[in-house]
Amino acid sequence: MPKLQAIVFDLDDTLYSERDYVLSGFQAVADWAAINLGIEAVTGYATLANLYFEGVRNNTFDRWLTLHNKDRSDIVPTLLDVYRQHTPKIEPFPEIVEILQTLVGSYKIGLVSDGYLGVQQRKWSALGLNSFFDAVVFSDSLGRENWKPSTAPFKLVLEKLDSLPEFSVYIGDNPRKDFFGARQLGMQTIWFKRALAEYGNLEPPGADYHPHLMVESLVQVLSSIEQLNL
Ligand SMILES: [Mg+2]
Known part of the structure; x- marks a missing residue:
């Protein structure tokens, strides 16, 4: 189990x-x-x-x-x-669909995203990934004060997924805001630190902002999830 x-x-x-x-x-x-x-x-x-x-x-x-x-x-x-x-012309990273296909069925899948609500919704709809997800939370729908690193969007997504924080992991790219709120709740965290990423060179501003694990490719996400299961 x-x-x-x-x-x-x-x-x-x-x-x-x-x-x-x-x-x-x-x-x-x-x-x-x-x-x-x-x-x-x-x-x-x-x-x-x-x-x-x-x-x-x-x-x-x-x-x-x-x-x-x-x-x-x-x-x-x-x-x-x-x-x-504008209606964005964007596509998921090439390996994303296969990764989601691997995870669906074994795990509940959620999204927590910051940014202006309409903008994020248009991105989400352009990516066409919604059918893989059990819960989607745009933090802006809770008000600007509940953007990450607030714990509020994480609380909401866990509620929707009916999962406890200690049995849940958040995967993000920005150490300034992605891991603090999730950690406060007791979630596991993984930093997807892609070469050339916009926020890849940022440092976590304090100990509470550090991820539990770091991966450089999405395929490594799968093996790191195995690690979290040990
Ligand atoms: Mg991000």
Whole structure:
């Protein structure tokens, strides 16, 4: 009889590459700007993507408008809306479906994801993974104050999965927020520390933020779950 009952996943950069979402959003913005601002779509997309690959994470649209000689800070909120409300073209990491197929039946499967509710719901629906999951919790539905590292979304997912924290594991990519709340409740935690991941180089800010285990590939998740079952 396995000790572990429930496996709960993070969404961004755990089940799919967050970079793909960003680039998909940039495409939507470039398409919108081609019509509304006269910035040629291919060029507009390329300059947005360059800013991202140069490491720009704030003021991207302001800087982008300046690069295209558009003095239009007033339009940044609209560009953010286009970005956040676009229908994302994203896919799960290639190995994810097989991993979920392996886990389904032996474990209950859950999701806990932070971020603006509508944005996360659109990502979730684009990924097409819902049928594998027994419970899905978007922390934003509990209010901004209950985003990770709050324990609240973890409590809720365990309630929905009817699983005790000590028999459950959370798998995420961001040591600043993914393991603290889960650990507070007594869940096991696994850091999926993928090469080139957005948050892969962050350090846990304190002892309570450390994961129990670390893996570098999703396939290792399966063997680490075996370890947790020992
Ligand atoms: Mg994440």
